[in-house]
Amino acid sequence: xxxxxxxxxxxxxxxxxxxxxxxxxxxxxxxxxxxxxxxxxxxxxxxxxxxxxxxxxxxxxxxxxxxxxxxxxxxxxxxxxxxxxxxxxxxxxxxxxxxxxxxxxxxxxxxxxxxxxxxxxxxxxxxxxxxxxxxxxxxxxxxxxxxxxxxxxxxxxxxxxxxxxxxxxxxxxxxxxxxxxxxxxxxxxxxxxxxxxxxxxxxxxxxxxxxxxxxxxxxxxxxxxxxxxxxxxxxxxxxxxxxxxxxxxxxxxxxxxxxxxxxxxxxxxxxxxxxxxxxxxxxxxxxxxxxxxxxxxxxxxxxxxxxxxxxxxxxxxxxxxxxxxxxxxxxxxxxxxxxxxxxxxxxxxxxxxxxxxxxxxxxxxxxxxxxxxxxxxxxxxxxxxxxxxxxxxxxxxxxxxxxxxxxxxxxxxxxxxxxxxxxxxxxxxxxxxxxxxxxxxxxxxxxxx
Amino acid sequence: xxxxxxxxxxxxxxxxxxxxxxxxxxxxxxxxxxxxxxxxxxxxxxxxxxxxxxxxxxxxxxxxxxxxxxxxxxxxxxxxxxxxxxxxxxxxxxxxxxxxxxxxxxxxxxxxxxxxxxxxxxxxxxxxxxxxxxxxxxxxxxxxxxxxxxxxxxxxxxxxxxxxxxxxxxxxxxxxxxxxxxxxxxxxxxxxxxxxxxxxxxxxxxxxxxxxxxxxxxxxxxxxxxxxxxxxxxxxxxxxxxxxxxxxxxxxxxxxxxxxxxxxxxxxxxxxxxxxxxxxxxxxxxxxxxxxxxxxxxxxxxxxxxxxxxxxxxxxxxxxxxxxxxxxxxxxxxxxxxxxxxxxxxxxxxxxxxxxxxxxxxxxxxxxxxxxxxxxxxxxxxxxxxxxxxxxxxxxxxxxxxxxxxxxxxxxxxxxxxxxxxxxx
Numbered sequence: 001x002x003x004x005x006x007x008x009x010x011x012x013x014x015x016x017x018x019x020x021x022x023x024x025x026x027x028x029x030x031x032x033x034x035x036x037x038x039x040x041x042x043x044x045x046x047x048x049x050x051x052x053x054x055x056x057x058x059x060x061x062x063x064x065x066x067x068x069x070x071x072x073x074x075x076x077x078x079x080x081x082x083x084x085x086x087x088x089x090x091x092x093x094x095x096x097x098x099x100x101x102x103x104x105x106x107x108x109x110x111x112x113x114x115x116x117x118x119x120x121x122x123x124x125x126x127x128x129x130x131x132x133x134x135x136x137x138x139x140x141x142x143x144x145x146x147x148x149x150x151x152x153x154x155x156x157x158x159x160x161x162x163x164x165x166x167x168x169x170x171x172x173x174x175x176x177x178x179x180x181x182x183x184x185x186x187x188x189x190x191x192x193x194x195x196x197x198x199x200x201x202x203x204x205x206x207x208x209x210x211x212x213x214x215x216x217x218x219x220x221x222x223x224x225x226x227x228x229x230x231x232x233x234x235x236x237x238x239x240x241x242x243x244x245x246x247x248x249x250x251x252x253x254x255x256x257x258x259x260x261x262x263x264x265x266x267x268x269x270x271x272x273x274x275x276x277x278x279x280x281x282x283x284x285x286x287x288x289x290x291x292x293x294x295x296x297x298x299x300x301x302x303x304x305x306x307x308x309x310x311x312x313x314x315x316x317x318x319x320x321x322x323x324x325x326x327x328x329x330x331x332x333x334x335x336x337x338x339x340x341x342x343x344x345x346x347x348x349x350x351x352x353x354x355x356x357x358x359x360x361x362x363x364x365x366x367x368x369x370x371x372x373x374x375x376x377x378x379x380x381x382x383x384x385x386x387x388x389x390x391x392x393x394x395x396x397x398x399x400x401x402x403x404x405x406x407x408x409x410x411x412x413x414x415x416x417x418x419x420x421x422x423x424x425x426x427x428x429x430x431x432x433x434x435x436x437x438x439x440x441x442x443x444x445x446x447x448x449x
Numbered sequence: 450x451x452x453x454x455x456x457x458x459x460x461x462x463x464x465x466x467x468x469x470x471x472x473x474x475x476x477x478x479x480x481x482x483x484x485x486x487x488x489x490x491x492x493x494x495x496x497x498x499x500x501x502x503x504x505x506x507x508x509x510x511x512x513x514x515x516x517x518x519x520x521x522x523x524x525x526x527x528x529x530x531x532x533x534x535x536x537x538x539x540x541x542x543x544x545x546x547x548x549x550x551x552x553x554x555x556x557x558x559x560x561x562x563x564x565x566x567x568x569x570x571x572x573x574x575x576x577x578x579x580x581x582x583x584x585x586x587x588x589x590x591x592x593x594x595x596x597x598x599x600x601x602x603x604x605x606x607x608x609x610x611x612x613x614x615x616x617x618x619x620x621x622x623x624x625x626x627x628x629x630x631x632x633x634x635x636x637x638x639x640x641x642x643x644x645x646x647x648x649x650x651x652x653x654x655x656x657x658x659x660x661x662x663x664x665x666x667x668x669x670x671x672x673x674x675x676x677x678x679x680x681x682x683x684x685x686x687x688x689x690x691x692x693x694x695x696x697x698x699x700x701x702x703x704x705x706x707x708x709x710x711x712x713x714x715x716x717x718x719x720x721x722x723x724x725x726x727x728x729x730x731x732x733x734x735x736x737x738x739x740x741x742x743x744x745x746x747x748x749x750x751x752x753x754x755x756x757x758x759x760x761x762x763x764x765x766x767x768x769x770x771x772x773x774x775x776x777x778x779x780x781x782x783x784x785x786x787x788x789x790x791x792x793x794x795x796x797x798x799x800x801x802x803x804x805x806x807x808x809x810x811x812x813x814x815x816x817x818x819x820x821x822x823x824x825x826x827x828x829x830x831x832x833x834x835x836x837x838x839x840x841x842x843x844x845x846x847x848x849x850x851x852x853x854x855x856x857x858x859x860x861x862x863x864x865x866x867x868x869x870x871x872x873x874x
Contacts, residue, residue: 019612078643078644078774078775079775080774080775081775083495083498083499083500084498084499084500084610085498085499085610086499086500087499087500087501087502088499089499165775166856166859167856167858167859167860168856168857168858168859171858279505280510281510281512376854378826378828378829378854379768379828379829379830379833380742380745380746380768380829381742381768381770381779381829383489383491383492383741383742384460384489384491384492384508384741385489385491385492385495385501385506386489386492386495386501386505386506386507386508387492387495387500387501389505390500390501390505399508400508403508417856417857420856421856422500424772424777425770425771425772425777425779426770426777426779426826426827426854429826429854429855429856430856430857431857
């Protein structure tokens with residue numbers, strides 16, 4: 001195959017840029033940069049004595065700057081799909097800016113998981129906010145939660161503007177913003193203020209694997225008051241009842257692209273990178289081995305822990321604990337954090353969700369075999385352009401099905417709806433309907449008899 | 450073993466190859482002088498705009514072809530010998546065939562405008578045209594597009610994405626009103642203007658002027674206006690590419706002449722897709738269909754014939770779709786730009802001016818004949834069924850919900866549409 005690429009690809013964002021930035025957007029970028037600079041300065045401990053001031057000057061300014069940059073885009077173009085130049089820009093086409101961003105994100109996760117003390121100057125900046133919400137000083141997880149939530153909210157605003165013509169995307173984006181802010185940030189902080197255990201009602205086993213590990217369950221059950229018992233009940237009910245029932249009715253999207261925090265970050269911060277997912281058949285094969293491998297790993301770990309716990313340590317001694325430790329290191333930290341988010345700019349936004357998340361694996365099995373959800377193909381209208389496949393963050397080759405007039409039923413589909421949004425011929429529609437007709441006859445044999 | 454040679458690796462040739470492979474073990478060779486692999490021609494615009502890389506316009510990964518034993522050959526045909534049944538390429542390679550499919554597609558129309566062959570003047574059809582556009586669009590301060598069809602508006606969108614101002618010369622009174630009824634044509638024309646295109650309706654090109662460097666300097670309209678520009682896009686439609694067939698004794702007219710089984714005058718030689726001119730058995734007008742969909746359907750029918758199950762190409766209820774900037778368009782059945790004898794139409798337009806629906810029906814029986822829709826997605830199967838079953842206008846309006854194909858939570862317009870109909874009664 002000839003290796004023709006538009007000339008601009010060779011020199012990203014130089015020869016023919018997008019629209020020139022408006023003055024207000026330049027101002028926003030400058031404020032954002034100033035905030036980041038202050039954040040870097042704060043690492044020296046400069047903000048120690050005046051945390052609130054430095055919080056506002058760094059994280060506050062960066063947030064404000066980002067919003068000032070994003071908001072004027074409402075007036076930039078009429079509403080519609082605007083994917084212009086995505087494959088020309090270094091930031092979104094694996095150029096130098098993307099590698100730099102990946103390095104910074106990855107570095108942050110390494111520090112967060114294994115050298116959290118290096119982040120303490122930043123943690124101190126969030127003390128006033130932590131005191132306000134939970135009545136106690138921040139730790140590095142509160143810092144992480146603050147960054148995470150701000151990323152979802154700010155980039156959520158970007159997503160709302162980008163898809164302002166598409167109500168499915170608007171409601172879905174508001175939903176992930178709501179669940180991140182409420183269920184994964186404010187409520188856990190309030191629980192701490194009430195001297196209750198920190199608990200995320202929007203995460204459950206096996207994604208939040210320790211929620212059904214014996215230690216956590218026992219700790220919660222031992223809580224005074226009924227809340228701990230409720231939390232254990234909630235976790236188990238979500239894992240074993242809500243997951244199959246809701247997935248039957250709506251597909252895995254009810255969780256993965258509407259509620260989940262990992263999904264929430266992918267759909268907001270990760271949106272500019274969704275097209276980088278690998279669509280090859282090979283990637284699909286790797287995906288199936290990996291994600292189901294992780295599922296087996298976590299189920300085994302959980303079972304071992306419970307058996308050992310029931311036998312009071314007689315069966316496996318420290319073995320099951322070691323299993324849990326390794327799971328936490330390999331999957332919890334390395335896979336979902338460092339690779340899952342750190343590699344956004346290089347491998348797309350759903351690496352963890354696609355290759356690793358054991359909850360997604362379960363949801364996927366239910367979605368594939370026992371669900372009303374499918375993406376319907378509109379007769380013979382597909383022109384094989386490839387927008388749907390390209391913009392599928394889960395790396396599904398949507399076009400393969402669409403051009404055959406076949407419904408798309410795939411375990412990995414998170415139902416984000418972007419394939420349907422970018423389709424220039426209105427070929428795709430996410431639907432819940434009677435499971436019987438999901439696997440339809442293909443166009444190839446049906447139209448011409 | 451029988452050898453099937455297909456000339457052209459577009460949607461028609463490739464569909465034929467794939468469908469033959471499903472039914473038969475015969476040796477299959479596909480020859481193209483355009484690209485090594487099948488790609489989606491309709492997606493070229495997205496490559497230029499940076500939505501896709503060219504790689505992503507290929508509907509099948511490269512391993513697909515050897516796995517399915519479809520041999521792809523890159524080369525230009527210089528000779529087609531239907532007597533001795535072989536084709537020869539420029540580089541001397543020769544392929545003997547038992548059956549041959551001509552699926553050579555289209556070429557851009559040119560109307561002998563002075564200056565139409567100047568550097569900086571081009572059409573947009575092939576992969577090579579896209580490469581040329583990359584070069585021709587560099588450092589351009591204005592482009593002029595001539596010809597108000599689907600490719601013209603795509604080219605306008607492409608150039609705008611690179612911040613190149615576009616003047617769009619359209620011969621008709623409204624954009625595409627030789628196909629669309631007045632209201633729809635007006636709706637698109639408004640949308641085109643909103644996107645900042647300098648749309649000149651009812652304006653013909655007179656000539657293209659060269660500058661000192663020998664490249665295009667300006668386009669002159671028949672009103673005598675000289676529009677300075679460094680790029681001229683010629684998009685007044687396409688015509689069948691029959692150069693090869695002409696030299697080889699295969700009967701041609703405007704296209705390669707075939708019957709409804711896509712057979713040419715020479716046994717074992719077939720033609721399909723854009724390049725074929727289909728002569729109906731009932732003596733109706735010969736037709737050339739230049740759509741992605743029809744190319745695919747013809748390839749499917751032809752594959753059956755080649756594999757021994759002689760199959761007439763019947764395209765069923767007509768449909769087509771397009772996107773004009775942000776405006777999606779679908780059409781089903783028959784909607785003509787001027788009302789035809791014995792037909793009436795119901796037309797609804799959203800006050801926002803971005804959506805409309807036209808239902809054409811027989812005045813007496815009120816049977817549905819055709820649908821035009823902008824800004825709302827409809828379900829093909831339902832629309833086809835209604836037309837096939839000759840449902841009445843009233844039935845269709847009352848059941849419009851069943852045909853809706855918009856994403857979940859989208860605003861629904863069926864009640865408004867029905868209300869307008871009732872008020873008009």
